[in-house]
Amino acid sequence: xxxxxxxxxxxxxxxxTCLRLSQPGSSILLxxxxxxxxxxxxxxxxxxxxxxxERRFYVLGPxxxxxxxxxxxxxxxxxxxxxDGFVKLAVEEPKVQSWx
Amino acid sequence: MKxxxxxxxxxxxxxxxxxxYYFTRAxxxxxxxxxxxxxxxxxxNNGTRLTTPPQDDRNITNRWSDLGKEHNLDxxxxxxxxQRRGIVDEDEQKRxxxxxxxxxxxxxxxxLGQLIEAGIQSDRLVAFGD
Numbered sequence: 001x002x003x004x005x006x007x008x009x010x011x012x013x014x015x016x017t018c019l020r021l022s023q024p025g026s027s028i029l030l031x032x033x034x035x036x037x038x039x040x041x042x043x044x045x046x047x048x049x050x051x052x053x054e055r056r057f058y059v060l061g062p063x064x065x066x067x068x069x070x071x072x073x074x075x076x077x078x079x080x081x082x083x084d085g086f087v088k089l090a091v092e093e094p095k096v097q098s099w100x
Numbered sequence: 101m102k103x104x105x106x107x108x109x110x111x112x113x114x115x116x117x118x119x120x121y122y123f124t125r126a127x128x129x130x131x132x133x134x135x136x137x138x139x140x141x142x143x144x145n146n147g148t149r150l151t152t153p154p155q156d157d158r159n160i161t162n163r164w165s166d167l168g169k170e171h172n173l174d175x176x177x178x179x180x181x182x183q184r185r186g187i188v189d190e191d192e193q194k195r196x197x198x199x200x201x202x203x204x205x206x207x208x209x210x211x212l213g214q215l216i217e218a219g220i221q222s223d224r225l226v227a228f229g230d
Binding site: 004006031032033062063082083084086087088090091095096098100 | 101103108114115116119122123125126127129130132224225226227228229230
């Protein structure tokens, strides 16, 4: 299943809820302000690093760029996709769940 | 593959309407079908033709109308959410005795059943919003 998270973990607990309820093997795509969850060394980084073994993490490149964040600042192992990549993930995974 | 998209947020609010638009475009460019785009809650505000953003800003409503025309999209505005927020087509204008209507080109007003139908008949339903 593909989960999208569009809220910053510093604003809402959507990412934590998503991680608590998503099954191992899920793909999680951070979009809009959700991309702040992907920052290396932040207070919220453990959310993702603790789940990297059993989940795949992606961020939406255009939303990263819109916020002036370079890929060097992301947690290692997170993949950057564009909107075409977003669509491909939605096709590959049997369902899409949006966490807002 | 058949997609439907839900937009729960108004234009120029945060980013959901833009994200939904770019996602829908990417879906179409990869040769997939978009069965319906359903505008719900504040998302109905995407469907007023009276929108007049500054000239150097994107016109979110016209962008949806143009994409709809180009790809023959079914752009559906939820009737109950629309009535609360003053989004009116000709039928609703008559039914509620209003002096005008404001639905944008290519949009239509219908019920929540259209969202349920889109969820059942599409392979993927993707929601954007707050």
